[in-house]
Amino acid sequence: MTGVQDDTELARELIDAVAVVMGSVPGHRVTHAKGIVLRGTFTATPRARELTRAAHMQGDPVPVTVRFSNGAGDPRCPDAAQNDPRGMAVKFALPDGSETDLVCQSWPVFPAGTPRAFLGLMRAQGAGPEATESFLAENPDIAEALEAIAALGDPPLAWGAMAFNSLVAYRLVNADGVGRYVRFRLEPEAGVASLPPEQQGSADDDYLMTGVLEQVPVRHRLLAQLAEDGDQTTDASKAWPAEREWVDLGVVEVTGPDTERERDGDVLVNDPMRVTDGIEPSDDPILHLRPLLYAESVRRRT
Numbered sequence: 044m045t046g047v048q049d050d051t052e053l054a055r056e057l058i059d060a061v062a063v064v065m066g067s068v069p070g071h072r073v074t075h076a077k078g079i080v081l082r083g084t085f086t087a088t089p090r091a092r093e094l095t096r097a098a099h100m101q102g103d104p105v106p107v108t109v110r111f112s113n114g115a116g117d118p119r120c121p122d123a124a125q126n127d128p129r130g131m132a133v134k135f136a137l138p139d140g141s142e143t144d145l146v147c148q149s150w151p152v153f154p155a156g157t158p159r160a161f162l163g164l165m166r167a168q169g170a171g172p173e174a175t176e177s178f179l180a181e182n183p184d185i186a187e188a189l190e191a192i193a194a195l196g197d198p199p200l201a202w203g204a205m206a207f208n209s210l211v212a213y214r215l216v217n218a219d220g221v222g223r224y225v226r227f228r229l230e231p232e233a234g235v236a237s238l239p240p241e242q243q244g245s246a247d248d249d250y251l252m253t254g255v256l257e258q259v260p261v262r263h264r265l266l267a268q269l270a271e272d273g274d275q276t277t278d279a280s281k282a283w284p285a286e287r288e289w290v291d292l293g294v295v296e297v298t299g300p301d302t303e304r305e306r307d308g309d310v311l312v313n314d315p316m317r318v319t320d321g322i323e324p325s326d327d328p329i330l331h332l333r334p335l336l337y338a339e340s341v342r343r344r345t
């Protein structure tokens with residue numbers, strides 16, 4: 044049995060281990076240290092409100108704050124880094140003044156299904172290639188997830204050419220109280236494209252962050268993959284069968300730079316457990332630990 048104390052300790056251990064692997068720099072986010080905060084709108088499709096009664100899914104446009112980020116812990120990491128878990132976090136401003144967050148990353152699956160398994164991987168990677176090799180030999184599921192991750196085309200051509208996944212599942216609940224488990228994906232309207240290999244060596248260190256300001260408006264469709272009865276909803280390291288239906292919930296349109304957040308001591312936190320009525324967290328243990336992980340990161344960066 045685990046308690047709040049155990050989870051807080053686990054979060055601290057995990058942050059310590061991740062900081063080594065991700066090259067974290069004190070005073071900055073432990074991961075996803077380099078990013079750009081933008082603003083825009085989200086407009087839901089009619090299909091969205093059939094699945095959820097969430098306020099931003101009823102069809103009227105709502106303002107959003109979007110942060111695109113590299114995954115590394117170093118705020119100076121070059122944007123053309125390989126194998127980086129990049130992020131797109133969307134904060135929706137709801138009509139009642141509250142917020143709901145969607146936190147997605149570029150990997151197709153998470154490497155491990157539980158916080159302890161991920162801690163094992165981080166400690167092995169932190170110890171070096173030999174330790175990693177024997178850890179992966181003992182954990183074939185994690186080795187398999189890492190293969191799926193390595194197959195991703197990285198780095199992207201632009202933020203508007205990359206797809207991002209929630210990986211963890213949520214339950215959408217509609218006005219009749221009918222619930223359905225989903226995983227979210229933000230799919231670029233312009234299509235997915237990688238930076239051509241011949242440009243990777245010469246790309247500007249900030250080409251993603253500065254490029255997006257010239258490319259706005261940038262649009263991502265918010266898709267929901269529908270689970271079917273019997274699909275597991277607590278292990279983000281396992282993809283659902285490819286034939287599961289994808290539903291178009293609406294469009295996130297980024298229109299320009301945000302001029303308010305992260306100034307004068309403002310702390311922007313995107314929390315995957317901050318969800319409004321009509322969206323419920325699944326029982327995924329990684330999802331439930333993330334507020335503690337992110338709070339520990341905030342302690343170290345503020």
Ligand code: HEM
Binds near residue numbers: 311
């Ligand atoms: C489904 C799995 C996960 C996804 C999709 C995900 C995605 C993200 C994204 C997109 C951000 C940037 C948020 C922003 O721009 O404000 C972020 C932040 C962060 N993530 Fe995760 N993450 C996941 C799991 C984890 C795990 C297991 C750890 C373990 C240490 C972790 C550690 C962090 C930390 C330390 C931050 C910085 C938090 C802050 O200072 O605000 N994440 N994550």
